[in-house]
Amino acid sequence: MRKVIILGTGPAGLTAAIYLARANMQPLVIEGNQPGGQLTITTEVENFPGFPDGIMGPELMENMRKQAERFGAEFMRGWVTDVDLSKRPFTVSVEEQGDMQAESLVISTGASAKLLGIPGETENMGRGVSACATCDGFFFRGKKVIVVGGGDSAMEEANFLTRFASEVQLVHRRNELRASKIMQDRAQKNEKIHWSLNVAPLEVVAENNRVTGLKVTNNETGKEEIIPTDGIFVAIGHKPNTEFLKGQLDTDELGYIKVKPGTTETNIPGVFACGDVQDHIYRQAVTAAGSGCMAALECERFLEGQGAMDWSKSLS
Known part of the structure; x- marks a missing residue:
């Protein structure tokens, strides 16, 4: 007792x-x-x-x-x-x-944090993969980062990261975002945010224990490519x-x-x-x-x- x-x-x-x-x-x-x-x-x-x-x-x-x-x-x-x-x-x-x-x-x-479940994700947590922009955004000052997600959290994380990163690439597996219109509008007006829609993440690419890219596939064409990046922020809730x-x-x-x-x-x-x-x-x-x-x-x-x-x- x-x-x-x-x-x-x-x-x-x-x-x-x-x-x-x-x-x-x-x-x-x-x-x-x-x-x-x-x-x-x-x-x-x-x-x-x-x-x-x-x-x-x-x-x-x-x-x-x-x-x-x-x-x-x-x-x-x-x-x-x-x-x-x-x-x-x-x-x-x-x-x-x-x-x-x-x-x-x-x-x-x-x-x-909900994760993507792709190869290289959990292994590189703290080495370029993060689920908290507020916690880790500062470490990516002047660097290129990716935000994965299509909801309000992803829009909020992407906007926040533009305070530090030189460029934020927003990756979402669908053509349409789930985020509220006001959050979408805010992100779309941000010149530092670039968009990669209708692509699905396949693998976190890393060299020497640091993230160097995100391998994705285009859902329409099936074409695979590696998006170069210094950090990947998973924002799917x-x-x-x-x-x-x-x-x-x-x-x-x-x-x-x-x-x-x-x-x-x-x-x-x-x-x-x-x-x-x-x-x-x-x-x-x-x-x-x-x-x-x-x-x-x-x-x-x-x-x-x-x-x-x-x-x-x-x-x-």
Whole structure:
């Protein structure tokens, strides 16, 4: 039996773990198949406060984990297959670990970028392939980049990248874009954005561990070509990692967990959501960490208000 279980170890989950451990709540943190979240597949992080010279993503996550462990947070590697939120204590089922119970839950399972699934894509993440223009656009100052996608996210990423890149090539597999008219118009008026429509990406081309091009095929003629580029930004959306909840929490039409405005509280008392699993707007490490702090403080107040028993005494 636990006072609180935290699901996920990105910036949100680890920040929540730090705060809850310091409050002597003895949190158990369950790591998924990608401990540390999306920052573990990035290279240098330059926009997280406190690191004037930047810091490598995996190093930042490892430092957060050590900080949480220092205050007494416990970590368990495992994949959550099911949860029962119908009654307290809540039950969490972890693959190969069994069931465990907690008086409260902090859900910080994040969101995964949808990828193209083509050769060379995952291998070159952080080496020229990215799913976040806001995170990595700065590294492509004066260079040529490609944005793959046809929705609002792709238009927004392409426009943002023109602040840094000398040229942005927008690649979409259809003749028509899915983006709203206002977003299309904004992109089409941008002189730095060039268009490659009705072409399908086939392979990320790289040399010496750096992206050099994107192989595509023309859907009408079947002709293949390699578009030279310094970077490829995949902008086909994100998918929140909420399948294991099986509809027990209120979510929006995209699957992101709904929280009460200005809080991390879900529709079930004692269950809190923070980070990208409930934020499809900002998706930044610093905002995720901030919401993790909020979740921890709200969880602590919830447990104190419920008069949660002193587990350390009960188990002694």
